[in-house]
Amino acid sequence: MSVLVEGRAVAVPEGASAAAAMLLAGLIATRESAVSGAPRGPLCLMGVCFDCLAEIDGVPNRQACMVPVAPGMRILRQRGAREALR
Numbered sequence: 001m002s003v004l005v006e007g008r009a010v011a012v013p014e015g016a017s018a019a020a021a022m023l024l025a026g027l028i029a030t031r032e033s034a035v036s037g038a039p040r041g042p043l044c045l046m047g048v049c050f051d052c053l054a055e056i057d058g059v060p061n062r063q064a065c066m067v068p069v070a071p072g073m074r075i076l077r078q079r080g081a082r083e084a085l086r
């Protein structure tokens with residue numbers, strides 16, 4: 001199936017995670033830390049480290065390794081801290 005990673009179409013196998021889609025797209029750093037802006041990327045791929053936070057279908061701060069892909073899913077890097085809810 002096809003998903004959009006940073007606006008670019010990427011072919012991913014059914015059952016893959018959004019984090020896998022980001023890695024397949026060639027992204028090593030998939031987010032920036034909220035404090036220093038340092039690059040971070042998926043490490044554990046099992047929901048423990050939180051280094052895979054991403055914006056998925058408009059929802060920030062999602063653990064990309066725990067979200068299965070869906071056709072047309074939009075995946076963006078998480079840049080810094082998410083905005084507070086208003």
Ligand code: FES
Pocket residue numbers: 019041042043044045046047048049050051052053063064065066
């Ligand atoms: S890669 Fe560790 S929580 Fe997702």
